[in-house]
Amino acid sequence: MSDADWAILARLVRPQGRRGEVFADLLTDFPERFAERKRLYLVTSETNPDVVREVTLERHWLHKGRVVLKFAGIDSINDAELLRGLMVAIPASERAPLSDGAFYIGDLIGCEVIDVSSAPVSVGKITDVDREVGLLMVQPDGGGEVLIPFAQAYLADIDVDGKRIEMRLPEGLLDINAPISEEERRALDTTSQGE
Numbered sequence: 001m002s003d004a005d006w007a008i009l010a011r012l013v014r015p016q017g018r019r020g021e022v023f024a025d026l027l028t029d030f031p032e033r034f035a036e037r038k039r040l041y042l043v044t045s046e047t048n049p050d051v052v053r054e055v056t057l058e059r060h061w062l063h064k065g066r067v068v069l070k071f072a073g074i075d076s077i078n079d080a081e082l083l084r085g086l087m088v089a090i091p092a093s094e095r096a097p098l099s100d101g102a103f104y105i106g107d108l109i110g111c112e113v114i115d116v117s118s119a120p121v122s123v124g125k126i127t128d129v130d131r132e133v134g135l136l137m138v139q140p141d142g143g144g145e146v147l148i149p150f151a152q153a154y155l156a157d158i159d160v161d162g163k164r165i166e167m168r169l170p171e172g173l174l175d176i177n178a179p180i181s182e183e184e185r186r187a188l189d190t191t192s193q194g195e
Helices: 031-036 077-081 182-193
Strands: 006-015 022-026 039-043 051-063 066-071 087-091 112-115 121-130 135-139 146-149 155-159 164-167
Touching (some): 006 077, 031 051, 121 146
Parallel strands (some): 112 164
Antiparallel strands (some): 006 022, 006 087, 039 051, 039 087, 051 066
16 A cells, blocks of 8 residues: 555554553544544554554553553553554545545645745645644745644635645735744844843
8 A cells, every 4th residue: 555545543652551552642533433443554654654564453542632552462561562653554445534624634744735825836745734723834845844724714725636735825924934034133143232
């Protein structure tokens, strides 16, 4: 399977308990779906997932904003320790259905953001999404990072298959994240020397 064929559900953090349970960071908005899943896959990373092994989920429970997973055949702290850092995945075809206007974060990553406020201009590609505050983390071609609110008011068109998101960004939004110019740096140095 290719990278796009996997949906990442959790990142295994550390052993939890003495019987092989593993504490994991949730990377899904549907943690309740663990109750429906018995067959899961452990993969090496989010960005280039190579399958390490197929596992059977015996039980799970939510704990302090994370999830504790117990896999068949993982029965000790040492067994669980060997899983540290792996990702829990399912085939993308088994993802939970979404309501209209909703998107999987994994589908947004790699999309090019185009500002169509005036003449269309590429802002960069999405490298990550901050789910808590709804920010797209976009890397321009020149490097750095631009944070853009993923707000319905800014969206013009989304073509996930074509990896393209068109947005009407407010004037000045991209300047907020712009690197400081030499002139601004000199002005700051002059101000700080005067104190």
